Amino acid sequence: MKSLIVCLIVVTLSVTLVVSKKYEKDKKPAWAKKDIRDFDDADLERLFDQWEEDEEPLPADELPEHLRPPSETKSFPFDKVGSLSPDEIMKMTKKGxxxxxxxxxxxAPTRDQTDTLTSLWQSALRNNHIQAERYVIEDNRAIFMFNDGSQAWDAKEFLLEQEGLLSITLEGQTHNGRKVKGPVPEKDQKKEL
Known part of the structure; x- marks a missing residue:
């Protein structure tokens, strides 16, 4: 029994050594001749690309957003543009x-007060099936990140009605909160076109 196991291991190692792909020293690219400890970021990226050559490509929904193919099934309805509001057009173009x-x-809230208030708004949005990631960036400022951009305009309408909201900036347009208690500072006022 022991001799059978030893023979099996020897045969497996022999097949592995014979079948494995090896470069001859003179055929290796210059970056591959370096010691692994001397690799820089570009060399590691080339090595990663070489490893991924044998992999199957990722499905379209798993690719990063900038590498996804445009959806061919949904074409923009140019015939309805005249009857749609600008917000509805933006919702359609930012879908996905x-x-x-x-x-x-x-x-003048503290960072903790801003965190608590925006957390409540995020929970309310999630209860309405609007997914948003929240990042507090200053004492009175936060970012909501929507993976499906069409939900941002529904969230905007909800958030504008909330107490404690001064303004929202979405796609370069600033919208003032509808329940602001004092005057809106000039830098946060809605810009007229």
Whole structure:
């Protein structure tokens, strides 16, 4: 029995050594001749690309957003553009794309107060099936990140009605909160076109 196991191991190692792909020293690219400890980022990227050559390509829904093919099944309805509002057009064009919304909180809250308030808004949005990631970036400022950009405009309408919201900036347009208690600072006022 022991001799059978030893023979099996020897045969397996022999097959592995014979079948494995090896470069001859003179055929290796220059970056592959270096010691692994001397590799820089570009060399590691080439090595990673070489490993991935044998892999199956990722499905379209698992690719990063910038590498996804445009959806061919949904074409933009140009015949309805005249009857749609600008918000409805933006919802249609941003469907499936990431969108960031910048939120300014009214007053002079602390970072913890901003975190608590935006957390409540995020929970309310999730209860309404709107998925948003929340990042507090300053004492009175936060970012909501929507993986499906079409949800950002529904969230905007909800958030504008909330107490404590000073303004929202979405796709370069600033919208003032509807329940602001004091005057809106000039830098946060809605820009007229």
């Amino acid at each position: 794309k990431s969108v960031m919304m910048f939120i300014n909180v009214d007053g």
